Amino acid sequence: MLKPVFWLALILFSIHFGAQAEAIGGYAAGCQTQSRALPLSGEGFQVVRAERQRYYGQPELIDYLQGLGQRLNAAGLPPMLVADLARKHGGPFEYGHRSHQSGLDADIWLRAGNPALPEQDMVNHKLYVLNRHFTDNQRRLIALAAQDERVSRIFVHPLIKQAMCRAYGDAPWLGRLRPWYGHSGHFHVRLHCPAGHASCEPQHPVPAGTGCGSELASWINDKTGELYNGPRKPWKPLLPAACTQLLAQKEAP
Ligand SMILES: [Zn+2]
Numbered sequence: 408m409l410k411p412v413f414w415l416a417l418i419l420f421s422i423h424f425g426a427q428a429e430a431i432g433g434y435a436a437g438c439q440t441q442s443r444a445l446p447l448s449g450e451g452f453q454v455v456r457a458e459r460q461r462y463y464g465q466p467e468l469i470d471y472l473q474g475l476g477q478r479l480n481a482a483g484l485p486p487m488l489v490a491d492l493a494r495k496h497g498g499p500f501e502y503g504h505r506s507h508q509s510g511l512d513a514d515i516w517l518r519a520g521n522p523a524l525p526e527q528d529m530v531n532h533k534l535y536v537l538n539r540h541f542t543d544n545q546r547r548l549i550a551l552a553a554q555d556e557r558v559s560r561i562f563v564h565p566l567i568k569q570a571m572c573r574a575y576g577d578a579p580w581l582g583r584l585r586p587w588y589g590h591s592g593h594f595h596v597r598l599h600c601p602a603g604h605a606s607c608e609p610q611h612p613v614p615a616g617t618g619c620g621s622e623l624a625s626w627i628n629d630k631t632g633e634l635y636n637g638p639r640k641p642w643k644p645l646l647p648a649a650c651t652q653l654l655a656q657k658e659a660p
Pocket residue numbers: 504507512513514594595
């Protein structure tokens with residue numbers, strides 16, 4: 408009696424996690440099915456370090472980036488340089504950041520220009536001020552990126568959040584800009600779980616308000632994390648069962 412039920416469950420599982428694009432699990436412990444590759448260049452954007460093959464994402468993320476590129480172009484801004492999205496099937500990177508696992512995260516460099524040159528830090532960490540590379544172009548790029556309703560949050564260096572608060576006052580999307588160390592050469596966009604992605608684990612919503620007051624002040628005043636540059640162990644999270652199966656399958660020769 409149990410056997411047909413088992414097979415039916417297995418078939419439904421395969422259909423469910425195979426045919427349809429889906430972000431599975433959390434941003435830092437997940438994977439993705441039926442991802443799409445962001446074209447290496449298009450209107451208003453260009454992929455950097457394409458050899459890493461981290462330009463895969465859920466259709467919503469690809470659509471978001473292509474739409475943002477078009478809006479940058481329409482605004483007369485230079486093409487954005489898009490760095491890591493996710494691996495084709497998601498999961499943890501061999502090195503680098505912990506998230507970017509479910510096809511809903513993307514790093515965008517703050518500088519524009521030659522994609523072959525390295526990332527440009529916008530912060531003078533010694534004086535703890537933004538440097539001359541951070542201009543109105545960077546502010547407008549981040550503002551356009553943050554205005555999209557699909558965005559859950561964008562991680563930026565605390566000094567960049569401060570600059571955005573100063574430039575945009577009480578714009579409602581400012582709350583999506585979350586201060587986080589290490590985001591002084593790029594910002595990190597994270598989309599909400601798309602509708603219908605039943606296995607996608609959402610992150611808690613950002614706090615109400617712009618986050619420009621006491622929360623930002625505490626980040627600006629406490630530079631402990633900014634100065635810490637210790638070793639980081641490879642991130643080996645406990646993945647959802649569906650991801651363990653998917654990633655093991657794909658890695659087999
Ligand atoms: Zn990132």
